[in-house]
Amino acid sequence: MKMLTKIWGWMSTCGMAFVITLFISVFIFQPYKVEGHSMDPTLHDQERIYVSKLQRTFSCIPEYGDIVIIDSRINRNRSLKDDIMEFPAFEFILGKKDNIYYVKRVIGTPGDVIEFKDDRFYRNGVELSEPYIKETMNHSSEMKWVVPENHVFVMGDNRNYSYDSRAIGFIPLEHIMGKMIF
Structure with a gap:
C-alpha cells in the first residue's frame, strides 16, 4: 500500500508538470526552430x-x-485542438508533421495597401525602409495588395527565396502562432 501511494504521488506530480508545460506552450511561450x-x-x-504566444x-x-511564426495552412480554421496536438511532446509521439510553420516578418496589417513598384515596397504610399533584407527582390512587374480585415501580409527577409504572402496569400490572425522575442 505504501508503494502504491508513492507511485500515485510520482504519477500525479508528473501529470501536473505535463499539464503546466502544455498550458505554457499553448498560451504563453514556446521555442521553434527556423527551417x-x-x-x-x-x-x-x-x-x-523563442516565441511569445501572449499576442495570440x-x-x-x-x-x-x-x-512571427505562422501556420501556413491558411485554407482551414485553427482550433484549440490544433494548438494542443502541435505540442512538441505530442508531435514527438505521433511523428513530426510536414513543415507547416513559417517564420516571417509582418509587412502589412488590416487595411494597408502594399505595393511593389520600381524595385521597392510601399505601404500606404510610403516607401518601406528595410535594412534587414538580404538583397533587392528580383521581380520586374508591379504588384499591389490590400490587406483584408483580420489578416496580415508577411514576407521573408530573403525576398528572392521566401514563400510568403506573395504566394500563399494573406495570413489570418488566428494563424499567427506567436511573436519572436529572442
Missing part, C-alpha cells in the same frame, strides 16, 4: 528562436516589422 533560408540574414537555418492568446494584431 530554411527565407529569413537570412536576420535568422539562419536551424536557429532556435489575447487576439492582438502584430506590429510592423514583428517576426
